Amino acid sequence: xxxxxxxxxxxxxxxxxxxxxxxxxxxxxxxxxxxxxxxxxxxxxxxxxxxxxxxxxxxxxxxxxxxxxxxxxxxxxxxxxxxxxxxxxxxxxxxxxxxxxxxxxxxxxxxxxxxxxxxxxxxxxxxxxxxxxxxxxxxxxxxxxxxxxxxxxxxxxxxxxxxxxxxxxxxxxxxxxxxxxxxxxxxxxxxxxxxxxxxxxxxxxxxxxxxxxxxxxxxxxxxxxxxxxxxxxxxxxxxxxxxxxxxxxxxxxxxxxxxxxxxxxxxxxxxxxxxxxxxxxxxxxxxxxxxxxxxxxxxxxxxxxxxxxxxxxxxxxxxxxxxxxxxxxxxxxxxxxxxxxxxxxxxxxxxxxxxxxxxxxxxxxxxxxxxxxxxxxxxxxxxxxxxxxxxxxxxxxxxxxxxxxxxxxxxxxxxxxxxxxxxxxxxxxxxxxxxxxxxxxxxxxxxxxxxxxxxxxxxxxxxxxxxxxxxxxxxxxxxxxxxxxxxxxxxxxxxxxxxxxxxxxxxxxxxxxxxxxxxxxxxxxxxxxxxxxxxxxxxxxxxxxxxxxxxxxxxxxxxxxxxxxxxxxxxxxxxxxxxxxxxxxxxxxxxxxxxxxxxxxxxxxxxxxxxxxxxxxxxxxxxxxxxxxxxxxxxxxxxxxxxxxxxxxxxxxxxxxxxxxxxxxxxxxxxxxxxxxxxxxxxxxxxxxxxxxxxxxxxxxxxxxxxxxxxxxxxxxxxxxxx
Numbered sequence: 001x002x003x004x005x006x007x008x009x010x011x012x013x014x015x016x017x018x019x020x021x022x023x024x025x026x027x028x029x030x031x032x033x034x035x036x037x038x039x040x041x042x043x044x045x046x047x048x049x050x051x052x053x054x055x056x057x058x059x060x061x062x063x064x065x066x067x068x069x070x071x072x073x074x075x076x077x078x079x080x081x082x083x084x085x086x087x088x089x090x091x092x093x094x095x096x097x098x099x100x101x102x103x104x105x106x107x108x109x110x111x112x113x114x115x116x117x118x119x120x121x122x123x124x125x126x127x128x129x130x131x132x133x134x135x136x137x138x139x140x141x142x143x144x145x146x147x148x149x150x151x152x153x154x155x156x157x158x159x160x161x162x163x164x165x166x167x168x169x170x171x172x173x174x175x176x177x178x179x180x181x182x183x184x185x186x187x188x189x190x191x192x193x194x195x196x197x198x199x200x201x202x203x204x205x206x207x208x209x210x211x212x213x214x215x216x217x218x219x220x221x222x223x224x225x226x227x228x229x230x231x232x233x234x235x236x237x238x239x240x241x242x243x244x245x246x247x248x249x250x251x252x253x254x255x256x257x258x259x260x261x262x263x264x265x266x267x268x269x270x271x272x273x274x275x276x277x278x279x280x281x282x283x284x285x286x287x288x289x290x291x292x293x294x295x296x297x298x299x300x301x302x303x304x305x306x307x308x309x310x311x312x313x314x315x316x317x318x319x320x321x322x323x324x325x326x327x328x329x330x331x332x333x334x335x336x337x338x339x340x341x342x343x344x345x346x347x348x349x350x351x352x353x354x355x356x357x358x359x360x361x362x363x364x365x366x367x368x369x370x371x372x373x374x375x376x377x378x379x380x381x382x383x384x385x386x387x388x389x390x391x392x393x394x395x396x397x398x399x400x401x402x403x404x405x406x407x408x409x410x411x412x413x414x415x416x417x418x419x420x421x422x423x424x425x426x427x428x429x430x431x432x433x434x435x436x437x438x439x440x441x442x443x444x445x446x447x448x449x450x451x452x453x454x455x456x457x458x459x460x461x462x463x464x465x466x467x468x469x470x471x472x473x474x475x476x477x478x479x480x481x482x483x484x485x486x487x488x489x490x491x492x493x494x495x496x497x498x499x500x501x502x503x504x505x506x507x508x509x510x511x512x513x514x515x516x517x518x519x520x521x522x523x524x525x526x527x528x529x530x531x532x533x534x535x536x537x538x539x540x541x542x543x544x545x546x547x548x549x550x551x552x553x554x555x556x557x558x559x560x561x562x563x564x565x566x567x568x569x570x571x572x573x574x575x576x577x578x579x580x581x582x583x584x585x586x587x588x589x590x591x592x593x594x595x596x597x598x599x600x601x602x603x604x605x606x607x608x609x610x611x612x613x614x615x616x617x618x619x620x621x622x623x624x625x626x627x628x629x630x631x632x633x634x635x636x637x638x639x640x641x642x643x644x645x646x647x648x649x650x651x652x653x654x655x656x657x658x659x660x661x662x663x664x665x666x667x668x669x670x671x672x673x674x675x676x677x678x679x680x681x682x683x684x685x686x687x688x689x690x691x692x693x694x695x696x697x698x699x700x701x702x703x704x705x706x707x708x709x710x711x712x713x714x715x716x717x718x719x720x721x722x723x
Contacts, residue, residue: 009431012101013375017367020416026364029411039411040212043401044325046394052281052326056345059337060304062097063090064313068291075318078109079128081295083135085421086311088294089284090139093305098144098233098340099318100201100312100333103132103187133194138195144232145195148185148220149202169217169225170248177255178219178273179204191440192532197236199229203322203335204274211322211330214272214339216259216267217249225249230339231261236342238264249273268350276349276407277335278342282327284338288314301315308344310337347405355408362413364395370420374429386421393417466581471529472541472573472621474514475605476505476548478522479568487565496564498522505552512544517592523605527593530580538575538624545571545615546629549653570608574601575621603639603720604648611635612694615651622649632662633669634695636717645717650695661691668699673716677703 027035062085064075072081089097106113112127136143167465186192200218205211219225227247228234235245238261248260255271269275280286290310293300312333313320321329342348370389397410478484478501488494502524506516509526517525525542528537548571556566562679583592597620603617611634622631630652636645642645652662668683681703688696706714 009375012427012431013371013424016420016427017371020367020371020419021364022411024367024416024419025360027415028359028363028409035209035409035411035415038407040206040208040210041540042410042414043407044210046213046398046401047325049398052285055280055286055338056335057287058307058344059341060289060307060309061314061331061333061337062291062294062304062309062311063331063333064291064311064315064318065288066297066315069315069317071292071683075313076107079103079107079132080110080126083128083132085291086132086135086139086143088297088301089304089309089311090142092294092297092301094142094307094309096142096144096198096236097139097309097311097720098229098234098336099146100229100310101335102146102148102185103129103191104185107132127635129188129190131491133190136194136196141196141236142169142338143195144229144236145187145192146201146229147187147198147226149181149200149220149226150185151180154508168244168246170246171225171251172248173251173253177201177251177271178217178225178249179215180219180221182220191459194465197232199232201229201336202330203332205322209323211277211324211335213273214335215272216269216339217273219248224674228339229310229336230343233340234265234343235261238262239310242400257452267343267344268348270351271553275337275342276326276351278347278349278405279324279326279338280341283314283330283334286334288343308340310334310340312336329513349401349405349407350471351407355406359409359412363416366413366416367420370417371424373716374410374421374424379425380398382421382425386417389417389704390414393532409690438533463693466579466583468577469530469533469580470576471527471539471578471593471597472575472624473578473593473601474524474526474528474541474571474573475602476524476545476571477605479570479609481522481690483564484567488563493563497559500555500559500562501552501567505548506553508551509544512540512547514540525602527578529596530593531591536624536626537709538573538609538621539627541575542615542617542625542629543627545573546651547652549614570605570613571615571618571672572604572606573615573621574598574604574618575624576600600639600642600646606639607639607648607720611650611698613650613654617649617651619647619649630657630659630662632665636657638717638719640720648704657691662688665696672699672703675714677714678707681707 064077069075086097108114109130110128111125112129115125136145181421186198187195192198202218203211203214206213214228214230216228216231217225218228225247235247238245246260246262248256250260251271256269256273257271258269259267259273261267267275287303289300289303292298294304310333312331314331315335316329320332322332322335324330324335356680366389373385373389377385393410393414400406400408484497485494488497502519505524509516509524512527512528514528515530517527520527526541528534528540534540548569552567552569559618560566574597576595578593578595578597580593583594598620604618608616610613613634616634617631631649632652634648634650636647638645664683665687668680668687671677671680671683684696684699684703688694688700706712
């Protein structure tokens with residue numbers, strides 16, 4: 001329990017990791033319908049960031065464009081013109097031609113059809129449908145027809161002539177997840193019978209209408225499995241005319257995992273048999289050849305040689321436009337061209353079943369790293385770190401998607417990062433608020449508001465750990481307090497007197513950014529440079545002492561009126577290294593300082609009585625002062641418990657002491673320390689006659705002592721036998 005209590009912050013964040021992870025796992029596994037669309041939009045944006053890439057160059061589109069329509073009239077064209085177009089495509093050397101169109105009705109422009117309408121013998125007139133069928137028969141499997149698959153019961157039912165028999169299909173689990181359909185929109189019988197094989201033209205957009213995934217195969221319960229136009233063209237490309245090609249659909253009870261085309265290609269799909277299209281860019285990324293140029297066998301027709309050709313349209317008026325991640329109006333024929341290009345280049349974007357495990361691992365990793373980092377860094381760095389982690393998550397997904405062609409869900413890991421950031425920052429805020437209360441409780445009456453502002457920015461647990469640091473230590477004490485207590489008599493009045501004195505003294509210490517350590521009866525102990533560091537702590541301590549002496553002169557007026565006495569104090573200041581921290585018993589402790597330099601400051605305060613000085617400081621304090629003060633050397637003293645003498649100095653606050661007097665005193669003191677006793681005695685006597693200070697009388701007595709006792713060894717330092 002003590003371990004948990006002492007590491008409560010860590011345990012709180014561990015619990016938050018577990019709770020966030022559990023919540024994200026549940027959302028990811030059970031709420032797909034709510035986040036998959038957003039995930040798709042993010043992936044669209046990444047496609048835009050990636051930009052366009054070059055297609056293989058093996059696929060070209062013969063385009064029934066505006067220029068062609070302007071020359072040969074509106075669509076649909078007469079079938080004899082279409083026959084000429086297809087014939088010219090094949091004569092230009094195309095590998096295979098795929099038709100992104102369905103000839104679902106007889107050609108109304110055909111003389112044969114017109115004759116039937118007029119009641120004339122149609123056999124005597126040209127039949128354009130038969131002419132087109134002859135072209136298909138002539139080029140056999142080199143032309144792949146198009147059909148539409150639908151669930152509408154109002155259209156024609158299936159007929160085996162649509163070409164479902166062109167391959168051997170083997171299903172190994174997962175087939176129940178293939179997209180099903182009930183009927184077809186085929187070509188008219190004459191044309192359908194002449195086509196060697198067909199591929200469906202359906203693209204099956206997402207709920208928002210964007211075509212991101214395209215089914216490779218679809219299934220009918222009555223007539224089996226049908227290939228897409230791109231897949232059928234690829235099978236022909238294998239050199240077997242699309243016949244005897246084995247298509248193996250691998251899957252589990254969870255859905256399709258992938259499709260094998262003989263031993264030449266593995267197509268990774270989603271559970272429904274769709275591939276995520278690896279788009280090359282916006283519309284017209286593939287090379288478009290105008291149908292007009294092919295019909296007239298212009299220069300553009302030469303570009304069809306040894307290339308796969310899709311015949312379709314980009315004309316807006318024909319309404320074969322589809323929104324994609326790159327473009328809101330991409331011709332449907334270019335989507336089929338892109339799928340074939342994916343097959344030829346084998347650069348599929350894979351939606352593997354392993355993606356679920358990877359995402360779960362990524363979610364856990366993101367949460368653990370996020371909580372760990374956000375819990376341990378300074379709050380000012382949280383937002384920059386959050387932005388960096390967002391970018392890292394984006395970069396990871398980008399690399400996975402476009403360099404390794406592996407697609408995973410990104411929205412839930414992203415949501416995990418955002419929630420981890422919010423939760424961890426909230427926990428830190430709550431804990432920091434609690435730490436502020438602890439710090440304020442511990443220091444509110446000891447330190448200045450400026451020091452408090454700094455304290456509450458730090459972890460108080462670390463703050464209270466004992467450390468060693470140089471500090472300036474301050475002790476003050478009221479002279480003859482026992483006599484004052486006897487004179488006051490009443491404890492209540494005595495407490496009031498102390499409060500009257502202590503309050504302004506403490507305020508001065510706090511104003512100078514000091515820390516009040518404790519009150520020892522009528523004494524005050526304080527220190528500077530802890531709990532926070534400050535550059536000129538010795539100056540702060542000395543300024544505080546000077547202000548206290550000056551303030552005491554003012555408040556003594558009121559004290560004398562109310563209590564009939566005047567207060568005098570002595571102040572000792574020493575600077576040195578002390579141990580700082582929370583000290584005491586487990587149940588009761590205090591933030592304080594201990595060490596020899598603390599004891600020396602206390603001894604120094606006691607020496608003020610002996611020298612009748614207001615403020616005494618050590619040489620260590622004097623050496624660190626940056627400000628200008630009136631200072632004079634007082635003595636070399638061996639305090640009780642110390643063998644080494646300490647140089648002590650007086651901060652002059654008595655304005656009656658002139659600079660000339662100080663210079664004269666310093667001269668006398670120098671002579672004394674050089675053992676020129678008689679010379680120094682004369683100067684000290686003269687000083688005492690003029691000023692009557694106890695300090696001068698002390699040195700007069702010392703000089704006379706050594707003069708009267710010439711056999712005693714001279715010792716410049718005074719050895720103290722009491723505290």
